[in-house]
Amino acid sequence: MSEVTIRDVAKAAGVGVGTVSRVLNNHPSVRESTRKKVEEAIEALDYKPHRIARQLSLGKTSNIGVVAPFFIRPSSVERLRGVETILAEHKYDLVLYNVETKERRDQLFESLPRGDMFDGLLIITLTPNDDEAERLLRGSVPVVLVDASHPRLNRVVIDDVLGGYMATKHLIDLGHERIAYISDILESPFEHVGASSLRYRGYRDALAEAGLPFLPEYYHQDQHGVPQARKMVHELLALPAPPTAIFAASDTQAIGALQAASERGIVVPDQLSVIGFDDIEIAEFLKLTTIHQPLFTSGVEGAALLFQCMQSSKLKREANEIQLPLRLIERATTAPPISI
Amino acid sequence: MSEVTIRDVAKAAGVGVGTVSRVLNNHPSVRESTRKKVEEAIEALDYKPHRIARQLSLGKTSNIGVVAPFFIRPSSVERLRGVETILAEHKYDLVLYNVETKERRDQLFESLPRGDMFDGLLIITLTPNDDEAERLLRGSVPVVLVDASHPRLNRVVIDDVLGGYMATKHLIDLGHERIAYISDILESPFEHVGASSLRYRGYRDALAEAGLPFLPEYYHQDQHGVPQARKMVHELLALPAPPTAIFAASDTQAIGALQAASERGIVVPDQLSVIGFDDIEIAEFLKLTTIHQPLFTSGVEGAALLFQCMQSSKLKREANEIQLPLRLIERATTAPPISI
DNA sequence: CATAAAAAAGGAACCGGTTCCATTTCATTA
DNA sequence: TAATGAAATGGAACCGGTTCCTTTTTTATG
Numbered sequence A, B: 001m002s003e004v005t006i007r008d009v010a011k012a013a014g015v016g017v018g019t020v021s022r023v024l025n026n027h028p029s030v031r032e033s034t035r036k037k038v039e040e041a042i043e044a045l046d047y048k049p050h051r052i053a054r055q056l057s058l059g060k061t062s063n064i065g066v067v068a069p070f071f072i073r074p075s076s077v078e079r080l081r082g083v084e085t086i087l088a089e090h091k092y093d094l095v096l097y098n099v100e101t102k103e104r105r106d107q108l109f110e111s112l113p114r115g116d117m118f119d120g121l122l123i124i125t126l127t128p129n130d131d132e133a134e135r136l137l138r139g140s141v142p143v144v145l146v147d148a149s150h151p152r153l154n155r156v157v158i159d160d161v162l163g164g165y166m167a168t169k170h171l172i173d174l175g176h177e178r179i180a181y182i183s184d185i186l187e188s189p190f191e192h193v194g195a196s197s198l199r200y201r202g203y204r205d206a207l208a209e210a211g212l213p214f215l216p217e218y219y220h221q222d223q224h225g226v227p228q229a230r231k232m233v234h235e236l237l238a239l240p241a242p243p244t245a246i247f248a249a250s251d252t253q254a255i256g257a258l259q260a261a262s263e264r265g266i267v268v269p270d271q272l273s274v275i276g277f278d279d280i281e282i283a284e285f286l287k288l289t290t291i292h293q294p295l296f297t298s299g300v301e302g303a304a305l306l307f308q309c310m311q312s313s314k315l316k317r318e319a320n321e322i323q324l325p326l327r328l329i330e331r332a333t334t335a336p337p338i339s340i
Numbered sequence C: 001c002a003t004a005a006a007a008a009a010g011g012a013a014c015c016g017g018t019t020c021c022a023t024t025t026c027a028t029t030a
Numbered sequence D: 001t002a003a004t005g006a007a008a009t010g011g012a013a014c015c016g017g018t019t020c021c022t023t024t025t026t027t028a029t030g
Helices: A006-013 A017-024 A032-045 A051-058 A074-090 A102-114 A130-138 A160-173 A195-209 A226-237 A251-263 A281-286 A295-311 B006-013 B017-024 B032-045 B051-058 B074-090 B102-114 B130-138 B160-173 B195-209 B226-237 B251-263 B281-286 B295-311
Strands: A063-068 A093-098 A121-124 A143-146 A154-158 A179-183 A219-221 A245-248 A273-278 A289-292 A321-324 A327-329 B063-068 B093-098 B120-124 B143-146 B154-158 B179-183 B219-221 B245-248 B273-278 B289-292 B321-324 B327-329
Touching (some): A006 A017, A051 B051, A074 A121, A121 A295, A154 A160, A160 A179, A160 A273, A179 A251, A219 A226, A226 A251, A251 A273, B102 B130, B154 B295, B160 B179, B179 B251, B219 B226, B226 B251, B245 B251
Parallel strands (some): A063 A121, A143 A154, A154 A321, A179 A219, A273 A289, B063 B093, B143 B154, B179 B245, B245 B273, B273 B289
Antiparallel strands (some): B289 B327
16 A cells, blocks of 8 residues: 655755655654654655665665474473563564474575574574584574573573483482483474483483482473373373483473372372473472473573674674573472382 | 675676566576576575665565564464464564554554565554544555454454453353452553443343343453452452452453452362353463453464455445354353352 | 467566765855 | 864665666568
């Protein structure tokens, strides 16, 4: 409808296009009387500048791109909320790339470094391999990873090994000896080295430190999601010597664990302890013991770091790493095991 | 980095820019040998077309815009998932506009009709007033409302009055006579006529039909969110004659209700029935009785309708309305009241 | 082999902004 | 009042694609 261009405005106001552009961008060297004329013409024609044209001319989009396995992870939503907070401050818009399949992931890593649609890129929970990292570095826009890591890229991370250790240690301290670990698939096609496998390392470390044996049958992995976790825990609880405690690599999976337990009439925490990871919003309501990681904050920090990089994009300094703290939140799903 | 343009490619391949463009767009009239030359040059220079420039030239963005009060409503996430499904099929990208404040809402309704950043606009859970609807209609891109309604705009809706009626009727049928309703603020700054006030109408209708009095003290409203709902329900349960059943306008608020009840040692559903609305993902896990609305489907249908409009944008036919069905899901938070 | 018709290719103009440079207008000072 | 410098303005060129019109090349036909 509104095909009013800057030239139409210029004509209507009886000035040149340059002057109209200067008015639009609050350039100081426009006489007050001229500015008024132009503003009246803009008003009269209901002119609004064409953002795409502006972007092409400026070589700048005022968008930032966010890639995330968005809908399969409630934690992504929380992170994105943090991102949004910063974006709103800077008047940047959000272009969202959701990832649910490996094809989509690869296609994005192929096309995103181009970066013509945004001035900065935030990658959440997807770890690039070395080639991909290289491409991103060569690309024209700054990149920040959140909940993913690569030595050559800016990143906001947590210590997943420590987190796995903390969770397992908590169960050990309560007196558990038969501790299972459930997680999504460690060799995930999504991630180069995923968080779950680092947490797994922490789990193994804690067991080893306590002199507890690692039992392969206590370690299950499947796609991320409540129903899959439920199924895994059913299998665990059907073992001849079932675990007395379960460490789930995410709260989502811990929910599946609680579900399975409840379906078998097993009372948590009396007969089974469950600890999760993330501390997503409903964790509190479910009274789920978990390792809290600052999800919202990770988004805020990631976006802030990205803007910082965008400002000083010239100086190719070292890749920054921001590490956020973890915290054990003891609620009501863990307790000492039943004494025999 | 990659400032390779189509002219560079043309030079390298020893052809004109037009030919390169034709190769890029699979135009038939390019000789096979020429195509090969060009493709080799593209490969050699690692050329990727500049999307913004393409958009300006084409007057088409391959983006669709989605506005939603996104992070305050888990239901929006589910809807967006549906939208994404369709988008991925069509190779469209998603530009997301989150709304958390009235200022932001108004600013968006002011600027979005311009529609230069996307080829179609989806508005979720935000109801435009008549002026805003008019602007949207005059704008250059098709618009579809999801979970919001305006007679002149395309929309995917549910019958909120019926939903409110169904929830209340369920409680009445169980034998409840003291039924409270909690909701977010009816005269919300976000919405012209919000869903909550329509559900409220259904609530009143059901009460009236059953000959039950409407008691103002059984009707509370506050900002949307778990803690606010929790507070409202604490107040309700502290009344001299507290309600025996609560209808919450959303599952999120129902969760707050459950929390408050549990904190007061009131057993659900024996001493208090709670019914929600939406059937968000955790509702099943919480065994929450609720009115199911097709959230995911609403996104799918909304996006599909939008693409349909975008295809046949010329013919200004009537505004379509797609109404999705509601379903009572009886789980474990409602039961007959205790007989006195 | 000449010629007409069809196919392929070249490149200017365009999309709608911004910016830089040249030019005009204004203000200041002698 | 003229000279000088500063401020304000006009508009061509540019950003990097696409497209249309024109020219060149190829193919088909007599």
